[in-house]
Amino acid sequence: MVTRKQFNDYMMPVYNPAHFIPVKAKGSIVWDSKNKKYIDFASGIAVTSLGHCYPPLVKVLNEQSKKVWHLSNAMTNAPALNLAKTLCKNTFADKVFFANSGAEAMEAAVKTARKYANLKYGKNKNEIVAFSDAFHGRTMMTIALNGSDRMTNGFGPMPAGINHHPYNETEGLEKIINKRTAAVVIELVQGEAGIIKAKKPFIAKIKKLCKENNALIIIDEVQSGVGRTGTLFAYEQFNIKPDIVTSAKGLGNGFPIGAILTKNHIAESMQVGTHGTTYGGNPLACSVALEVINTVSKKRLLTNVIKKEKIFINKLNAINTNLKCFERINTAGLWIGCKLNVTDTVNLDTVLQQCYKNGLMVLKANNNTIRIAPSLIIEDKLINSGLDILEKSIAQLQKA
Numbered sequence: 217m218v219t220r221k222q223f224n225d226y227m228m229p230v231y232n233p234a235h236f237i238p239v240k241a242k243g244s245i246v247w248d249s250k251n252k253k254y255i256d257f258a259s260g261i262a263v264t265s266l267g268h269c270y271p272p273l274v275k276v277l278n279e280q281s282k283k284v285w286h287l288s289n290a291m292t293n294a295p296a297l298n299l300a301k302t303l304c305k306n307t308f309a310d311k312v313f314f315a316n317s318g319a320e321a322m323e324a325a326v327k328t329a330r331k332y333a334n335l336k337y338g339k340n341k342n343e344i345v346a347f348s349d350a351f352h353g354r355t356m357m358t359i360a361l362n363g364s365d366r367m368t369n370g371f372g373p374m375p376a377g378i379n380h381h382p383y384n385e386t387e388g389l390e391k392i393i394n395k396r397t398a399a400v401v402i403e404l405v406q407g408e409a410g411i412i413k414a415k416k417p418f419i420a421k422i423k424k425l426c427k428e429n430n431a432l433i434i435i436d437e438v439q440s441g442v443g444r445t446g447t448l449f450a451y452e453q454f455n456i457k458p459d460i461v462t463s464a465k466g467l468g469n470g471f472p473i474g475a476i477l478t479k480n481h482i483a484e485s486m487q488v489g490t491h492g493t494t495y496g497g498n499p500l501a502c503s504v505a506l507e508v509i510n511t512v513s514k515k516r517l518l519t520n521v522i523k524k525e526k527i528f529i530n531k532l533n534a535i536n537t538n539l540k541c542f543e544r545i546n547t548a549g550l551w552i553g554c555k556l557n558v559t560d561t562v563n564l565d566t567v568l569q570q571c572y573k574n575g576l577m578v579l580k581a582n583n584n585t586i587r588i589a590p591s592l593i594i595e596d597k598l599i600n601s602g603l604d605i606l607e608k609s610i611a612q613l614q615k616a
């Protein structure tokens with residue numbers, strides 16, 4: 217039997233995984249190697265949006281695995297073409313590029329924006345504006361976009377030309393978005409920061425300044441996209457027209473895939489040989505993602521996300537009335553941040569461990585927020601049972 221010790225023995229210590237090892241999962245239930253059962257409010261990190269081993273996805277993956285696994289990008293393939301067409305039909309986009317992860321999609325987005333600005337306005341238009349508390353990934357460009365010392369320490373020099381501004385702060389934006397700006401990179405809901413939404417005046421000013429300065433708007437929907445917030449992509453709710461959107465996580469429901477979506481006039485800047493990746497457009501990943509998009513774009517599923525969000529809100533508020541454990545509850549569809557009232561015994565780590573002990577998987581956001589990102593089709597009774605476990609866990613810690 218595998219053990220957690222093997223992780224310490226053989227794997228680079230960049231993670232600190234839980235002490236149990238999940239071996240099997242179905243829908244929103246996960247079993248560990250000792251056959252202990254957990255309700256899954258995490259979905260990886262907002263990835264398995266149709267639950268684990270969703271039968272239609274298992275079916276398309278099995279079928280595709282018997283046809284063709286991989287072709288280089290010297291050829292195209294049917295699943296990639298069908299997925300690209302479906303994404304374009306369901307969004308603002310005319311063109312798609314496939315990558316393998318969120319960070320890789322972000323890299324492609326920044327490269328595309330810079331190339332476009334370079335060709336259209338000259339080489340001095342290359343600056344990227346990003347915001348405080350952002351999370352865009354762990355590659356060199358994306359840690360530079362995140363901007364926090366915690367992520368960049370020891371990895372310098374960072375890629376140049378990135379300027380930061382406080383999220384949701386309109387003052388001073390006009391100094392940072394200017395003629396040299398190629399693109400502004402923004403999450404409309406910041407997940408890692410605790411499910412924080414962009415405010416209307418902030419968005420309005422970014423739109424105005426980008427228009428005046430011919431800067432593109434790149435919206436990072438790696439975590440917020442594919443139904444998580446109750447629309448296929450979150451930008452639909454924010455009165456903003458993206459130039460480029462990045463997607464990953466929920467797009468493959470656990471099968472690695474990333475994508476950028478953009479308009480024809482921008483895509484044209486990326487001619488043959490300017491960018492590429494071995495696995496981008498992989499037929500296995502694309503056949504799964506096509507089924508995901510066909511399922512998640514259904515109106516009924518998206519309406520249910522909002523219904524299920526309400527169940528969470530009502531019950532979390534009731535828990536808070538009982539236990540006074542949350543300073544704030546933020547939600548954006550089935551993406552929920554509960555900012556903890558930290559005490560001697562109740563903090564993010566103790567809550568996480570106690571939830572594991574009682575059979576519930578939740579996530580962290582920043583250093584004081586419990587993040588909940590369940591499957592978009594989690595059964596209502598599991599929402600209630602999971603929240604009972606959360607309440608019991610916090611109550612136990614308060615008494616400790």
Ligand SMILES: Cc1ncc(COP(=O)(O)O)c(C=O)c1O
Binds near residue numbers: 320351407439
């Ligand atoms: C908003 C956002 N952007 C980008 C990324 C990076 O994605 P990946 O981990 O697939 O590289 C993440 C991952 O958590 C994310 O939440």
